[in-house]
Amino acid sequence: MEEDAGALPKKQDFSEWYNELLWRAEIMDVRYPVKGLYVWYPYGFAIRRFVYDRLRQLLDRDHKEALFPLLIPEQEFMKEAEHIKGFEDEVYWVTHGGTTPLDVKLALRPTSETAIYPMFALWVRSHADLPLKIYQVVNTFRYETKQTRPLIRLREITSFMESHTVHATWDEAEAQVESEIALSQEFYKSLCIPIVISKRPDWDKFPGADYTIAIDTIMPNGRTLQIGTVHHLGDHFSRTFSIQYEDKNGEQQIAYQTCYGISERCIAALISVHGDDKGLVLPPAVATLQAVIVPITIGKRRDDVLAAADKLKSDLESSGFRVKLDTRDMRPGAKYYWWELRGVPLRLELGPRDLDAGKAMAVKRTGEKTSIRLANAAEDTTRVLAEVADALRAKAEDGMKEHLCSVASMEQLNGALNDGKVAVVHWCQDRACGDKIEEQANSSILGTNVRSPYVQESDGPCVICGKPGKATLVGRTY
Numbered sequence: 001m002e003e004d005a006g007a008l009p010k011k012q013d014f015s016e017w018y019n020e021l022l023w024r025a026e027i028m029d030v031r032y033p034v035k036g037l038y039v040w041y042p043y044g045f046a047i048r049r050f051v052y053d054r055l056r057q058l059l060d061r062d063h064k065e066a067l068f069p070l071l072i073p074e075q076e077f078m079k080e081a082e083h084i085k086g087f088e089d090e091v092y093w094v095t096h097g098g099t100t101p102l103d104v105k106l107a108l109r110p111t112s113e114t115a116i117y118p119m120f121a122l123w124v125r126s127h128a129d130l131p132l133k134i135y136q137v138v139n140t141f142r143y144e145t146k147q148t149r150p151l152i153r154l155r156e157i158t159s160f161m162e163s164h165t166v167h168a169t170w171d172e173a174e175a176q177v178e179s180e181i182a183l184s185q186e187f188y189k190s191l192c193i194p195i196v197i198s199k200r201p202d203w204d205k206f207p208g209a210d211y212t213i214a215i216d217t218i219m220p221n222g223r224t225l226q227i228g229t230v231h232h233l234g235d236h237f238s239r240t241f242s243i244q245y246e247d248k249n250g251e252q253q254i255a256y257q258t259c260y261g262i263s264e265r266c267i268a269a270l271i272s273v274h275g276d277d278k279g280l281v282l283p284p285a286v287a288t289l290q291a292v293i294v295p296i297t298i299g300k301r302r303d304d305v306l307a308a309a310d311k312l313k314s315d316l317e318s319s320g321f322r323v324k325l326d327t328r329d330m331r332p333g334a335k336y337y338w339w340e341l342r343g344v345p346l347r348l349e350l351g352p353r354d355l356d357a358g359k360a361m362a363v364k365r366t367g368e369k370t371s372i373r374l375a376n377a378a379e380d381t382t383r384v385l386a387e388v389a390d391a392l393r394a395k396a397e398d399g400m401k402e403h404l405c406s407v408a409s410m411e412q413l414n415g416a417l418n419d420g421k422v423a424v425v426h427w428c429q430d431r432a433c434g435d436k437i438e439e440q441a442n443s444s445i446l447g448t449n450v451r452s453p454y455v456q457e458s459d460g461p462c463v464i465c466g467k468p469g470k471a472t473l474v475g476r477t478y
């Protein structure tokens with residue numbers, strides 16, 4: 001890697017900045033010779049590990065992790081009518097074993113309902129088996145026809161977390177939807193990524209769901225990115241796959257289900273929302289390294305400085321921080337550049353003068369400088385990292401606020417979208433008006449029932465027909 005390949009102007013061309021950063025910071029290698037398939041470099045994969053560790057930590061509170069097969073027999077896949085309709089154009093099929101045609105075609109899972117639910121039908125016997133909450137983190141395959149992009153639109157989604165739950169009643173399933181939404185809020189809070197939550201219009205819900213709640217964030221260019229979805233499946237799949245339980249009175253009842261999914265788009269959001277002209281900026285909770293110590297060993301006292309730096313490292317490590325001591329034979333400036341590009345939230349510089357003062361200079365990746373006491377290194381580092389997370393969150397929240405606005409006409413809507421904004425309009429919820437909004441503004445209706453501190457629920461005349469409408473989020477999406 002070159003020492004300084006120049007600044008990465010993010011504002012100028014976000015898309016180019018994103019692609020450039022993926023290889024400069026060694027996150028994804030996009031040169032794999034199959035469209036929509038990409039390679040995780042070790043550094044990118046380490047980020048993935050910490051992000052998914054956090055996700056698992058939240059899920060493990062009340063879900064159990066399991067693992068189902070990749071291949072789904074055609075007859076199971078074809079059982080739920082809406083589900084097939086939604087996915088048939090996106091499925092990869094395995095048709096041969098060697099040169100022998102298979103008796104039963106096998107689908108590469110685009111998502112795992114039809115792999116999991118036949119087994120749930122065997123697992124669920126009585127009310128005592130409910131609720132059942134499992135998840136898995138797997139690869140899934142979708143033959144996407146829109147432009148593929150690393151971490152954003154993949155044909156092999158490598159990091160698909162899907163949770164699947166079974167409940168005794170529709171209301172309990174609804175409560176589970178809320179619980180998965182709360183989990184997502186907590187997850188994205190650790191990533192310092194602001195989100196908006198909304199109910200997708202009926203035509204955009206998950207194939208086979210009663211309704212879909214989506215989690216979106218706004219990328220720096222104003223396009224929205226769906227970074228999670230929670231689906232109330234009602235009894236569509238449980239009827240199809242006979243997922244039933246015996247209730248307390250000994251009667252057979254049909255069960256109700258939810259599913260919930262998050263992919264590596266969460267890492268695309270992490271990179272895009274926080275990164276800057278110097279490179280990545282990783283939130284402390286999921287940073288591969290939380291602090292890097294750079295000893296300033298010019299002149300005498302080299303050994304003193306190195307010994308103190310080593311002690312600082314072991315003090316921080318024994319308090320659970322992920323730390324590295326960078327003793328490479330490089331100019332300090334080159335090291336700063338190196339770690340800034342890789343997003344390390346805190347740099348601790350330690351030279352002879354700092355040593356005399358019992359301190360290390362602490363440079364936050366968000367810009368500000370402060371110091372930590374060597375004798376209280378863990379305590380001070382905890383505080384400074386919390387400040388970095390707060391600063392990141394505040395900056396990202398400002399970005400989200402700036403990208404949101406309210407408009408009252410189609411003309412204003414077009415203007416706002418052309419300005420890189422996501423807009424709230426009033427919409428009567430009729431499909432015909434929805435189609436017009438999408439066509440005339442080259443946009444997508446994200447949803448109603450918007451949950452965001454920056455959007456007020458309100459009623460008003462539909463921008464198309466003038467009938468009473470509800471506040472609706474409209475944007476241009478990835």
Ligand code: A5A
Pocket residue numbers: 110111112113142144151152153154155157162163206226227228229231259260261262263264265
């Ligand atoms: N079984 C449910 C959970 C499901 O499949 N839902 S979903 O189709 O909405 O996908 C879940 C999430 O995966 C989406 O919200 C989106 O964030 C992500 N996703 C979907 N297709 C993707 C693709 N081609 N590349 C990357 N992420 C994708």
Ligand code: ZN
Pocket residue numbers: 427428429430433462463464465466467
């Ligand atoms: Zn209308």
